[in-house]
Amino acid sequence: MKFSADLDPLLDGCWLEDTTNTMVMQSTKIGVPAMQLELPFTMRYTCSSDSTFIKRIADIIGKLYKGTITEYWNTYNLWRSVKSNSKITEGITV
DSSP, X not given: OOOOOOSSOOOOOOOOTTSOOOHXXXXXXXXXXXXXXXXXXXXXXXXXXXXXXXHHHHHHHXXXXXXXXXXXXXXXXXXHHHHHTOSTTTTOOO
16 A cells, blocks of 8 residues: 655644643653654554554654654763863853
8 A cells, every 4th residue: 555645734733832732842842852653544544454564664663763862862961961071061051
C-alpha cells in the first residue's frame, strides 16, 4: 500500500496561550525536546495487520529519536558542562 503526505496541511493543534496544551507543547515550553506522530486511519489499519510495516515504523521512530532527541541532549549537556566550567560563556543563557 502506498501512502502520501500533505506537505502544506491545515494545522489546528496549536491552541491559544490560556488553554490546554498538547504534551509536545508542554514539553517544549520547559525545554524538553519532543515529537508528535500523527497517523491517519489507513496507516493505523495497516499497522494492525502488517507486522513488517509496524516494524518499519518503529525503526523510523527509533532513528528519529536517536538522531534528534539523543543528539540534542548530548549537545545540551556538553553546552551546560562548558557553561559551568568556562568564563567564555558568562552572560549567555541556554
